[in-house]
Amino acid sequence: MSERTNRRELIVDAAAALFKEQGYTATSIRQIADQVGCTEAALYYHFKDGKRALLQAVLEDHAPSLMAILQGCEAAESLHELIICIGKNLSRAVNKENLDNFRWILAEFPRMSAEERAAVHSKHLEFEQLLAVQVERFVEDSALARKIAWTMVCAGFGFGQLFFNLEMDKLVDFTPKDLTEVMAMALPAVINMC
Amino acid sequence: MSERTNRRELIVDAAAALFKEQGYTATSIRQIADQVGCTEAALYYHFKDGKRALLQAVLEDHAPSLMAILQGCEAAESLHELIICIGKNLSRAVNKENLDNFRWILAEFPRMSAEERAAVHSKHLEFEQLLAVQVERFVEDSALARKIAWTMVCAGFGFGQLFFNLEMDKLVDFTPKDLTEVMAMALPAVINMC
DNA sequence: GTCTATAGTAAGATAGAC
DNA sequence: GTCTATCTTACTATAGAC
Numbered sequence: 001m002s003e004r005t006n007r008r009e010l011i012v013d014a015a016a017a018l019f020k021e022q023g024y025t026a027t028s029i030r031q032i033a034d035q036v037g038c039t040e041a042a043l044y045y046h047f048k049d050g051k052r053a054l055l056q057a058v059l060e061d062h063a064p065s066l067m068a069i070l071q072g073c074e075a076a077e078s079l080h081e082l083i084i085c086i087g088k089n090l091s092r093a094v095n096k097e098n099l100d101n102f103r104w105i106l107a108e109f110p111r112m113s114a115e116e117r118a119a120v121h122s123k124h125l126e127f128e129q130l131l132a133v134q135v136e137r138f139v140e141d142s143a144l145a146r147k148i149a150w151t152m153v154c155a156g157f158g159f160g161q162l163f164f165n166l167e168m169d170k171l172v173d174f175t176p177k178d179l180t181e182v183m184a185m186a187l188p189a190v191i192n193m194c
Numbered sequence: 195m196s197e198r199t200n201r202r203e204l205i206v207d208a209a210a211a212l213f214k215e216q217g218y219t220a221t222s223i224r225q226i227a228d229q230v231g232c233t234e235a236a237l238y239y240h241f242k243d244g245k246r247a248l249l250q251a252v253l254e255d256h257a258p259s260l261m262a263i264l265q266g267c268e269a270a271e272s273l274h275e276l277i278i279c280i281g282k283n284l285s286r287a288v289n290k291e292n293l294d295n296f297r298w299i300l301a302e303f304p305r306m307s308a309e310e311r312a313a314v315h316s317k318h319l320e321f322e323q324l325l326a327v328q329v330e331r332f333v334e335d336s337a338l339a340r341k342i343a344w345t346m347v348c349a350g351f352g353f354g355q356l357f358f359n360l361e362m363d364k365l366v367d368f369t370p371k372d373l374t375e376v377m378a379m380a381l382p383a384v385i386n387m388c
Numbered sequence: 389g390t391c392t393a394t395a396g397t398a399a400g401a402t403a404g405a406c
Numbered sequence: 407g408t409c410t411a412t413c414t415t416a417c418t419a420t421a422g423a424c
Contacts, residue, residue: 007407023301026219028399040401042408050400106359107217107301121365124356128366150368151376155345158352162318165300171315172322174344182345182384189383190376201389222417234419236390244418 008046010036015054016062020104024055024111055108059116064101066127069093069156070134079138079188083152086131087180090156094176099164102157128153139191148187155183202240203255204230209248210256214298218249218305249302253310258295260321263287263350264328273332273382277346280325281374284350288370293358296351322347333385342381349377 004013014035018027029051033040047053069089076082105120112120132142132149139145159179163169198207208229212221223245227234241247263283270276299314306314326336326343333339353373357363 021304023217023219025217029401030399038407039409041403041410044401045407103300103304106297106355109360110215110297117361120360121362124360124362125365147368147372147376150366151349151373151380154352154356154373155349156352157356158348158350161300161355162348162351166303166314166318167311168315168318171319172344174341178341179345179348182341182381185384185387186345186380187376190379193379223419224417232389233391235392235421238419239389 007036007038007042011038011043011046012054012057012061016058019055019058019108020062020100023104024051024108056116059105059112059119062101063119063123064098064105066093066123067130069127070130073134076134079135079148079191080184082134082138083180083184083187086152086156087176087184090159090180091176094160094164096164099160102160103165106161138188144190148190151187152183155179201230201232201236205232205237205240206248206251206255210252213249213252213302214256214294217298218245218302250310253306253313256295257313257317258292258299260287260317261324263321264324267328270328270331273329273342273385274378276328276332277374277378277381280346280350281370281378284353284374285370288354288358290358293354296354297359300355332382338384342384345381346377349373 004010011032015027015032018032018035029040029043032054033043036043043054044050047057069086071089073082073085073089076085109117109120128146128149131153132146135149135152136142136145139148156179159176163172163174168174198204205226209221209226212225212229223234223237226248227237230237237248238244241251263280265283267276267279267283270279303311303314322340322343325347326340329343329346330336330339333342350373353370357366357368362368
């Protein structure tokens with residue numbers, strides 16, 4: 001992990017935190033400057049195009065990290081084991097930092113430029129392709145493997161949004177472990193059916 | 195469907211549209227007034243507590259409608275048929291209106307009051323309970339039935355967010371039909387395992 | 389109920405001194 | 407590089423006439 005101690009980086013980090021907490025439009029240049037301990041003018045020195053340039057820097061530096069989900073999954077020896085492994089990682093990945101990232105990107109997406117959207121897309125595609133590679137080890141039909149991979153991604157993503165960002169975990173007893181168990185029991189059955 | 199032609203209702207509808215398009219903080223009272231064709235002062239006559247009161251009115255009147263997802267599902271005669279039925283409804287429910295609603299609620303949730311959050315929660319719980327009733331027709335273990343129901347909800351929700359709101363549908367060929375197929379093949383297998 | 393007019397505040401952005 | 411000072415614009419909200 002880099003140190004990020006020079007002013008430009010401090011500005012990006014402060015902006016990222018505020019954008020994710022309050023949203024892009026709700027956050028003012030002044031607020032970011034206060035947080036960093038400098039003036040608005042100093043901020044405009046580092047980001048000549050103002051707030052929009054700051055948003056782009058945040059999108060580049062603070063994209064949600066998905067790769068941790070796949071850690072250690074190469075060791076799995078069946079689709080069932082693979083899902084259990086991903087489930088364990090998911091429990092760790094479902095945390096404030098990561099899910100605030102997702103919620104924020106989802107919220108700002110409609111107002112992003114084509115380039116900004118493309119950056120978001122490539123991050124997700126990259127992850128799904130790595131996941132698909134793992135699934136393909138156990139599913140010969142590669143089209144089916146990709147469908148299974150995307151189903152897993154949808155379920156995991158939906159779980160994070162509903163139970164963490166919408167705080168359904170406070171009302172309903174349904175954990176990442178439960179989701180994983182259902183998926184681990186269910187998905188391997190698909191292989192034998194085709 | 196009610197007519198919603200009096201000024202107060204026109205204001206709420208205009209506010210809802212703008213909030214969902216731009217976000218709450220990014221939308222100004224002035225913009226809403228312009229859209230309706232009145233002045234800001236008129237708006238403050240109807241909503242004495244200003245912008246925040248408007249937000250609450252929008253949350254009450256424009257909650258996303260989930261019930262359409264369950265339409266006709268009482269006719270299903272197996273878990274497989276139930277999932278197929280829901281999948282068909284899902285294809286119709288995955289539209290701009292509905293998903294903009296979800297994205298917006300997700301985005302504003304952290305800034306909602308306790309009462310506002312409770313309103314969001316009860317909508318979701320209500321839906322899940324009706325879904326669980328349907329699933330329980332085919333799954334004796336009611337704890338397992340609820341896990342299956344929530345897994346379906348997570349997958350459906352995640353699909354809507356990823357493929358519609360994040361526009362992954364423009365890059366990846368994975369349709370509501372694909373998701374439904376995988377779930378319909380996979381989930382019934384869980385029953386035989388317990 | 390709806391208007392005009394305006395108060396008071398905060399926003400994004402820049403010029404120029406150091 | 408960072409500051410002070412300032413411009414312009416937009417915002418929420420209210421008072422008072424009609």
